[in-house]
Amino acid sequence: MEILFQNTPYLWVIGGIVFILLEFVFPGTFIMFLGIGGLITGMVTRLVTMSFTNQVILWMVSTLGSLLLGGHFVRKLFKSEKSKDPYIKDDYLNQIVTVEKDVLVGELGGKVWFQGTVWDAISTEERIGKGGKVRILKRDNLVFTVEKITIETE
Template sequence: MALFGFSPVLFWFLAGIVFLALELLLPGLIVFFFGLGAWSTALVLYLLPMSLANQLLVFLVSSLLFLVLLRSFVKKIFLGRTLEVDAMDQGGLLQGTGEVIEDILPPAYGKVKYGGSFWQARADQPLSRGTTVRILEKNNLTVKVGPLAAEGEQ
């Protein structure tokens, strides 16, 4: 039986391509497995002619099997892994300097610019806009800063 002038094998193969293309547009890594199911159906249909009801059953079963058995494995490959250690905690930030862009008047927070990013900042003493500061400590998205030249330094 030809559907839209295509053989059923070609139809399932093209449906698999459509599902894989849809995965690029939809989040969740689910539609990908429907593409694999469609390709499985095309392969089974190529080897063994069957009715449309059986084709749909093969498509459904193979898609669900791929989803259940391979999703966690494929997700690790395509979505990557998360970095357990905060890159900012490796000392790079604590050696840097920044510029106050919003006055810091303790206990209120201000803002500093460091490395092209803006950070909420706190300090032990008032710091005015334009002051160059040393980054002393980081706590989540807040940094503690102090004046670049400490008492007695020049």
């Protein structure tokens, strides 16, 4: 057992490398920070003799420190779009579409034909019968909110 404690710096480094490699198997970046903490602990315990309890405390503190510092850089490197999917465009707004099934006021059940498929639709003002023309006002997931339009002919 004494040999195990004499070689703890190397065990911390090996454990750190294993954690970093596990990041490739279980992605999520958290495991990587455990590995960085292990590498730091291994390097410090190689230079300074300390009890195993202090080594574990050093590992926890260095993991937390690397998580706080490294997490900041990871968030900068991998920016996220929280407000809106950049690939979804508002190209449906104000489009004129045909009613496939009566559109009800504030209730699901109505259907409109848009871009080669049928979408759920609701109206905010009046019931719109099949075959009528409507303008798309907004989209909430897979449901369009529409308004009736009148097409003037000359």
